[in-house]
Amino acid sequence: MGGDVQVRTHAQGADESATGAGGGAASGADDYSLAAVILPFVFPALGGLLFGYDIGATSGATISVHSAELSGTTWFNLSSLQLGLVASGSLYGALIGSILAYRVADFLGRRIELMTAAALYISGALTTGLAPNFVVLIIGRLLYGVGIGLAMHGAPLYIAETCPSQIRGTLISFKELFIVGGILFGYLVGSYEIDVVGGWRYMFGFSAPLAAIMAVGMWSLPPSPRWLLLRAVQGKSPMEDNKKKAMNALRRLKGPSASDKVLTDEIENNLSSIKAAYADQAEGSIFQVFEGASLKAFTIGGGLVLFQQITGQPSVLYYATSILQTAGFTTASDAAKVSILIGLFKFVMTGVAVLKVDDLGRRPLMIGGVSGITVALFLLAAYYKVLSGFPYVAVGALLLYVGCYQLSFGPISWLMVSEIFPLRTRGRGISLAVLTNFGSNALVTLAFSPLQGYLGPANVFLLFAAISLLALLFVILNVPETKGLSLEEIESILKK
Numbered sequence: 476m477g478g479d480v481q482v483r484t485h486a487q488g489a490d491e492s493a494t495g496a497g498g499g500a501a502s503g504a505d506d507y508s509l510a511a512v513i514l515p516f517v518f519p520a521l522g523g524l525l526f527g528y529d530i531g532a533t534s535g536a537t538i539s540v541h542s543a544e545l546s547g548t549t550w551f552n553l554s555s556l557q558l559g560l561v562a563s564g565s566l567y568g569a570l571i572g573s574i575l576a577y578r579v580a581d582f583l584g585r586r587i588e589l590m591t592a593a594a595l596y597i598s599g600a601l602t603t604g605l606a607p608n609f610v611v612l613i614i615g616r617l618l619y620g621v622g623i624g625l626a627m628h629g630a631p632l633y634i635a636e637t638c639p640s641q642i643r644g645t646l647i648s649f650k651e652l653f654i655v656g657g658i659l660f661g662y663l664v665g666s667y668e669i670d671v672v673g674g675w676r677y678m679f680g681f682s683a684p685l686a687a688i689m690a691v692g693m694w695s696l697p698p699s700p701r702w703l704l705l706r707a708v709q710g711k712s713p714m715e716d717n718k719k720k721a722m723n724a725l726r727r728l729k730g731p732s733a734s735d736k737v738l739t740d741e742i743e744n745n746l747s748s749i750k751a752a753y754a755d756q757a758e759g760s761i762f763q764v765f766e767g768a769s770l771k772a773f774t775i776g777g778g779l780v781l782f783q784q785i786t787g788q789p790s791v792l793y794y795a796t797s798i799l800q801t802a803g804f805t806t807a808s809d810a811a812k813v814s815i816l817i818g819l820f821k822f823v824m825t826g827v828a829v830l831k832v833d834d835l836g837r838r839p840l841m842i843g844g845v846s847g848i849t850v851a852l853f854l855l856a857a858y859y860k861v862l863s864g865f866p867y868v869a870v871g872a873l874l875l876y877v878g879c880y881q882l883s884f885g886p887i888s889w890l891m892v893s894e895i896f897p898l899r900t901r902g903r904g905i906s907l908a909v910l911t912n913f914g915s916n917a918l919v920t921l922a923f924s925p926l927q928g929y930l931g932p933a934n935v936f937l938l939f940a941a942i943s944l945l946a947l948l949f950v951i952l953n954v955p956e957t958k959g960l961s962l963e964e965i966e967s968i969l970k971k
Contacts, residue, residue, distance in 0.1 A: 511729055515637040516646050518692030519589055520653040522626030525596050525682050525689065527654035529565050529619060531661020531818075532678040535668070537562050539675035540612075547673030550609055557609060564613050568599075568620015569913045575621065576628040577906035584706075585636065586698045588629035593693060595622030596686035604680025615679070622686075628909050631893035632902070636699040637728055644832040644958065647893050648886035652825045655881070659818050697724035701745060708749045718742055768969040769900040775953055776892040776908045782946035783884040784915035786848055787939035791855075791876055817877055824881035836958035837887050838950070844883020845947045851876035852940035859933035894957050897966050 539545045540561060541553055553561070572595075580588050599619025606612035631647055638646050664681055668674035700721040707717035725738050832840060854872035862868045896904035926935050957965050 512638050512642070512646065514692070515696055515728060516634055516649070518689055518696060519585075519626075519630040519633045520650045521685065521689035521692065522589060522592055522596075522622075522630045523650045524653040524657035524660070525685055526623045526627060527657025527659075528661040528664075528682050528685070529623065529657075531658040531663075532665050532681070533562055533565070534662065535665025536675040536678040539669060539673075539678065545670070545672055545674060547676075553609065560613055561616065563917070564616025565599075565620035565623060566913060566917050568617040568622075569624040569627070570620075570910065570917065571617070572621040572624015573628065573906060573910035573913055574624075576625055576909065577903055580625075580628055580632075580906060581902040584698050584702050585629050585633035586693055586696060588625055589633060589693045590690055592622045592625035592629060593686045593690035595619065595625065597683050597690065600680050600683040600686060604676045604683070606676075619679075619682075624909065624913065627912075628906055631889055632905065633699060635893045636701050642833060643894070644837070644890055645829055647890045648825075648829045648832045651881075651886035651889065652822070652829055655818075655822045655825045655885075659822060662818060697727040700724040700728070700742070701749075704742070704746050704749055708746070718746070721745075768897050768966060769904060771969045772895040772897060772900075773904055773907065775895055775955075776888075776904065777911045778949055778953065779884070779888040779891055780908050780912040781915050782845075782942070782949060783888045784912060784919050785939075786845075786884070786943045786946055787852060787919070787936070788880060788884065791873065817873055820874055821877045821881055824878040825885060828882045828886045832887065832890065833958060836956050837891060838954060838956045841883045841887055841950045841954060842947065844879040844881075844887075845943060845950055847875055847879030848883070849940055849943040849947060851879065852936050852943055856933045856936040856940060859931070859936065891954065891957070894965055895955075895969060897969070 537558055540548070541551060541558055543551055572592075576588065583591065595618055599615050599617075599622055601615075602618055603612055603615030606615055630650060634646055634650065635643055661678075665678050668677045671677065698720070703712070703717045703721040703724060706712040707714045721742055722738050725741060729738075828840060851872045854868060854875070858865070858868045858872065892905055892908045923935070926938075930938070955965075955968055960968075
């Protein structure tokens with residue numbers, strides 16, 4: 476287990492980039508215990524599952540809450556704007572959460588941030604599920620969304636800071652599988668409760684016990700050892716006290732079989748690396764995110780999460796049912812069946828990405844996936860222009876889009892974001908990347924319907940295809956290969 480400890484901290488977190496233990500980690504680079512990384516991954520990843528669950532459950536909940544027969548309320552007759560707020564309230568809450576993460580995440584630490592996210596998930600789910608009126612319902616949706624914003628910031632940080640470098644890509648990408656699994660679970664709960672009076676309350680409220688598991692799990696885990704050392708180097712906590720806390724945290728993560736000597740060497744190596752990173756520069760500010768290596772990192776990470784959304788991902792998924800109905804699957808049941816097929820395919824392809832990201836590497840998956848997305852969008856445009864008599868072209872294009880998205884933008888964008896920011900600006904840099912992601916998601920979602928009405932669906936998908944070509948060029952020219960590299964080595968590449 477001693478080698479495991481050094482590997483972990485060498486890769487410790489995207490922050491651990493510097494912590495990478497200088498030289499000590501390398502010696503144990505191939506020796507780690509899988510059991511030691513399970514819980515530090517699973518409990519943070521539940522934050523992603525609860526994000527996905529909200530997406531899936533909301534599709535059924537909006538139908539239920541708006542139904543005269545099924546709502547179980549006297550205020551079911553919601554306007555299209557009100558219904559839109561129910562559907563997208565958590566997205567706007569996530570924007571708020573992203574801004575909060577920028578301000579407080581480095582102060583709270585990854586563990587407390589995720590516990591706070593779980594508490595917000597619980598309060599949001601219960602407030603929504605028990606809402607006596609529309610206003611309280613929206614308050615609950617916003618609370619839940621703030622939890623999403625914090626969870627999507629804290630989870631990749633904590634996972635990256637407590638996993639070996641050679642499986643860092645697999646684990647962080649696996650979080651995307653949790654999100655997709657959450658979406659499918661939300662669909663399942665929605666389909667089970669859709670015919671129940673007041674079923675929307677159960678759909679929204681069911682996430683509360685899952686969030687409670689996340690809260691208890693994060694409470695049982697130690698804080699990130701690397702974060703404890705970082706706070707000491709920043710002068711915000713006593714050095715000797717935090718070194719002891721970091722030692723205890725490593726021991727809890729690695730188990731009692733890790734020797735004191737290995738743990739001490741690991742702590743000292745990490746401390747030396749962090750001090751070296753801070754030797755000439757103070758703690759990262761908003762302005763430092765746009766300087767030097769941090770600017771390169773934000774260009775890569777921010778660019779990936781931006782293209783992730785503006786290549787049409789929210790629209791293609793959120794409007795899949797209407798696309799399918801336009802394509803000839805006219806009944807709701809037909810469209811629903813194909814939507815489930817697409818969801819299952821999305822899950823399978825995410826699994827493929829998880830298994831291959833540390834084997835094939837980031838760049839090949841990104842280049843191949845974005846190329847497939849571009850072809851799929853051109854096919855959707857062609858269907859609406861000249862191939863309307865062939866509805867299975869639309870279904871095939873949707874499957875191609877979903878599959879290629881899950882091989883590329885879906886898991887790898889967040890993986891790259893968690894890997895590339897330098898130590899001093901990492902917390903703030905990831906906060907800005909999360910804000911970019913949710914902001915562009917909201918923009919595309921709001922703009923899709925007006926654009927479709929003004930340009931027509933064929934031209935909208937042509938626009939998305941053109942943007943995808945730009946995204947492909949961006950990946951080829953800007954995104955480095957980080958497979959197998961420690962976070963310290965990735966930071967060195969960006970400084971060149």
